[in-house]
Amino acid sequence: MFSIRFFKQAALALACVTLTSGLLPQPLWANQPENPPGYCILPPYQQLAKPTTLDKQLLSTMEQYKIVGLSAAVFKDNKLVWSNGYGWSNLETCRPVTSDTLFRVASLSKMVTATALMQLYEQRKFDLDDDISNYLGYKVRNPHFPNSKITFRQLLTHTSSITDNGAYYSIVEETPDLLRKIDIKDMLVPDGQYYTAETFSDYAPGTKFSYSNFGTGIVGSLVEKISGMPFDKYCSKYIFNPLNMDASFEPADLKNWQNIAVLYRPDEQLTSFRPTKDDFQGSKPKPATFSAPLGSALGRSPAGGLRTSSTDLSKFMQAHMNGGRYNRTRILKADTADLMHSMQWFGNSMDGFYKQKGLNFHITDDLVPGKRLIGHSGEAYGLSSDAYYDPDSKLGVIFMMNGGNMTDANPYYSVENAIAKTLFDTFAPKTINTTxxxxxxxxxxxxxxxxxxxxxxxxxxxxxxxxxxxxxxxxxxxxxxxxxxxxxxxxxxxxxxxxxxxxxxxxxxxxxxxxxxxxxxxxxxxxxxxxxxxxxxxxxxxxxxxxxxx
CATH class of the missing domain: 3.30.457.10 (Copper amine oxidase-like, N-terminal domain)
Known part of the structure; x- marks a missing residue:
């Protein structure tokens, strides 16, 4: 028997179709199981008045993988050449995705966090192979290798031996608000309240790769220690504002907060979706309160908490692709940008997803066949995101999805490969000098x-x-x-x-x-x-x- 909530959502979905397309919708409840409590139906996508071949290809891919919403942008050389949005940023209110919809971009944030630190590097505030202990103000050591220092370079290449295991994982999963209160020192020194030996791997720092969100949280904390500013404020002042980006690690600071996409996870049948993050119910996000001391940036989410749009993120990516400069705005010296994109580690980790790594930039051959791309991917709370560029053709793509079928990674999800290939096939030069x-x-x-x-x-x-x-x-x-x-x-x-x-x-x-x-x-x-x-x-x-x- 269908619930009242199901009929209410079905009616809302019908209204979405009627309002956005002007077409006569088909009943969504036909042959549909009862909607689970707390889940939303995925309505049919908007019918575009004059869809291009690219629109049709992307919408077909979304339909195949039951993607809630997609925002994408393509940049070439020094300009944005295309952007668009499809599907829904909020299933409850039928708010569509546009190219200006803001997403919590997950691990794409790590490129920004690394950039903030490397701005301080080029000011000669530290050297990449320095011991981070000298800058945090207390000694950080892997207890299995007490004589081995942990360096900035190791944090930026995920080779520090600091992992997401131990207290970090349990706090993120069970009491995330605690991250805004605790001193990160208490997680890194043996007499700390939240210290566990499980935080550290059984290999020496610098010898192996282990993807670490906690490690990037330490990078953000080092930005605070060295700059004397809260991490999110530093990024706004020295990266987002100069690039004229509506972007922040603090949602309350966003100008276009009304257009933040809700993130969703599907049920097993991929017919209904549960909101997991950024469902602000029409109210402006309240500023987060922090009691953690400066130099404890975990609560500001340096590893994944950036919100921005695909079009604004393209400014940041263009700056990196063009030697640290976007139009007339320089956020990095060319040498620093090149250093970040140079291969610093190689191997095989996360089932082959990571094979080459720069300084928190991913170097991959697997997203688009035959193309070496530089950038990063992200995944959290149902979102999947990618931002990469081809240094040979000087073409880059960004796309963000706020929910869908993400179950077949090899090493990317099939939907990521399909969207990236479609965008490159459409916009890449037909002939490229590969010498x-x-x-x-x-x-x-x-x-x-x-x-x-x-x-x-x-x-x-x-x-x-x-x-x-x-x-x-x-x-x-x-x-x-x-x-x-x-x-x-x-x-x-x-x-x-x-x-x-x-x-x-x-x-x-x-x-x-x-x-x-x-x-x-x-x-x-x-x-x-x-x-x-x-x-x-x-x-x-x-x-x-x-x-x-x-």
Whole structure:
């Protein structure tokens, strides 16, 4: 038997269709089970007056994956070239999604948090390999490795050995309001009220990757300690306001707060949706109250609490794509932006989702086949979000969904792959010069690849054999320069590009290419803790087109 709530919601859904499309709707209760308490029906999407091919493709994908609402934007070079919204930002009130709808963007926030810290880095407030203890004002150590420091770089690459386990997870799940009250020190020092050894992994800092929201919370806390400002106020003053973004980690500060999207999770049948976050019931969000001391930013959600729109976030992404500058506004020096986007870690984590990482920027080959993209993804409370750009074509996409079928990750959800591919197929240049122009000097601390600077963990080397000169680069930097994937077993490095694989081992003058052994003019070699590999022979084996200048 149907509940009164179900008929009320069905009637509301019919009103949504009638008001937005002017079409005669079909009864939504036909062949529908009773709506679970607290859930909303997903009404049919708005019927566009003159839908483009792109509109039809995106709406078809939304229908397939039962997406509540979608906002998307595409930027190219120095401008926004397209944006639109589809579906619903609030199922109770039939409020549609537009390109200006604001979403809680989840882990896309980490790019902003890292940017805030790196602004302080370029002011020489700290070095990336400094011990964070010296800036927090108390000693932070993994109890399993008490003699190993934990650094800024490790926090920004998720290799600090600080995890989301222990007290952080239980507080977030059970008593999240507590994050606005407690001193983060009490979670990090052995005599702290909320300290547990489970917060730390059983590997040494800097040796393995473990995705950590808590680690990014510490990054936000360091921003407070070093700048002397609350984290959210710092981001508004030095990032959002200069870029003219309606964005904040504090919802009460948003100008367009009435257009914040409600986030939803579906039932098992994907027919009804339960609101999970940002359901403000038509009232302006009240400012959060904090009693935690400055330097304890967890309650301000540096890891996931940013609210903004796809169009405004495109300003931030354009700044990163264009060397730290958006139009005439600079938020980072070009060298700092390049450093953040350079490969700092490689491996295989989270079932292959993370294979390459910059400084809180994700480097991926898996969202759109054949494209290396730089950016980040997000997921929380039913939301799924992506913001990435292609450094070769200077094209970027942003899209946010506030609920739907998110069950088939491999490593991205299928709906993410479908939307990203549709946007790139529509807007990417039909022909792209894929030649990697690499400029290097012997003993230099960096190389230039297509105008992008890659900082090297060890100096480049030019090795002469007879009349031939070969450029040797650190193994991780070679992968970054060529735009290929990299794996490691001991001192053997395996590079993958499409169907081609090449494996090199320190001290061996041979390379295994697609199962066949090839001789090298000079063997890869170890310099301190870094293995250097020959870039020309590697590029030839992988069939990557390069043009060298050294």
């Amino acid at each position: 990697k122009k690499i400029s290097a000097k012997s003993n230099a601390a960096y190389i230039i690849v297509n105008d992008r600077k890659i900082v090297l963990p060890a100096p480049a080397a030019i090795v002469k054999t007879g009349q031939t000169k070969n450029l040797f680069l650190p193994a991780i930097s070679a992968a970054d320069a060529l735009g290929v994937s990299l794996g490691q077993t001991g001192e053997t490095y395996t590079y993958t590009y499409g169907q081609n694989k090449a494996a090199l081992t320190a001290g061996r003058a041979v390379m295994l290419v697609n199962g066949k052994t090839m001789n090298l003019a000079n063997a890869p070699y170890k310099q301190q803790e870094t293995v250097l590999v020959p870039i020309q022979e590697l590029a030839s084996a992988l069939k990557v087109d390069i043009k060298l200048s050294f």
